[in-house]
Amino acid sequence: xxxxxxxxxxxxxxxxxxxxxxxxxxxxxxxxxxxxxxxxxxxxxxxxxxxxxxxxxxxxxxxxxxxxxxxxxxxxxxxxxxxxxxxxxxxxxxxxxxxxxxxxxxx
Amino acid sequence: xxxxxxxxxxxxxxxxxxxxxxxxxxxxxxxxxxxxxxxxxxxxxxxxxxxxxxxxxxxxxxxxxxxxxxxxxxxxxxxxxxxxxxxxxxxxxxxxxxxxxxxxxxxxxxxxxxxxxxxxxxx
Numbered sequence: 001x002x003x004x005x006x007x008x009x010x011x012x013x014x015x016x017x018x019x020x021x022x023x024x025x026x027x028x029x030x031x032x033x034x035x036x037x038x039x040x041x042x043x044x045x046x047x048x049x050x051x052x053x054x055x056x057x058x059x060x061x062x063x064x065x066x067x068x069x070x071x072x073x074x075x076x077x078x079x080x081x082x083x084x085x086x087x088x089x090x091x092x093x094x095x096x097x098x099x100x101x102x103x104x105x106x107x
Numbered sequence: 108x109x110x111x112x113x114x115x116x117x118x119x120x121x122x123x124x125x126x127x128x129x130x131x132x133x134x135x136x137x138x139x140x141x142x143x144x145x146x147x148x149x150x151x152x153x154x155x156x157x158x159x160x161x162x163x164x165x166x167x168x169x170x171x172x173x174x175x176x177x178x179x180x181x182x183x184x185x186x187x188x189x190x191x192x193x194x195x196x197x198x199x200x201x202x203x204x205x206x207x208x209x210x211x212x213x214x215x216x217x218x219x220x221x222x223x224x225x226x227x228x229x230x
Contacts, residue, residue, distance in 0.1 A: 036152075
């Protein structure tokens with residue numbers, strides 16, 4: 001099975017900061033990676049698919065990059081509603097797997 | 108408007124069974140694969156199982172293989188998860204999610220999710 005390692009697990013930042021979250025795959029997954037945002041008590045929301053394509057309706061401050069085994073999610077200027085948890089997911093092969101999550105907290 | 112509504116969660120004893128349902132509306136259900144994803148209290152997301160649009164292909168996480176069965180009834184626009192031999196570690200909120208496809212019809216994530224149904228396994 002393909003393992004995904006997200007880092008950091010926790011991140012403290014301020015409104016307006018640029019933040020980057022990394023997701024590393026245990027083997028190459030081409031560009032078959034998605035990023036989600038999950039707020040407490042809510043279902044996950046798809047932000048980015050195919051590693052770098054912004055899902056419809058998602059603000060342009062979110063961006064994704066990478067291929068193979070290393071991927072990043074960048075938020076260019078943190079907004080108050082962005083302080084929550086983010087997950088990566090590989091869809092290269094079954095079983096599909098998620099990263100452990102990154103919680104973005106207010107500094 | 109796409110809607111996914113899970114039901115069937117509740118309290119089950121270790122070794123017991125439950126059947127979850129996910130009623131879909133607002134899209135052509137028979138054209139999309141579907142997945143179940145769970146989240147234990149205070150923990151991260153764990154993919155559980157997926158099924159193709161026709162129901163011909165099914166996939167499972169190692170943690171549930173042989174105990175859980177995913178199925179669908181396209182005439183009723185409903186997805187199911189039959190859970191047997193339940194364990195304490197199966198305690199979680201269970202979400203159903205609609206598959207999203209890229210321009211090449213490649214599964215690229217879950218674009219719509221239900222609100223989740225809580226399964227608690229305890230004696």
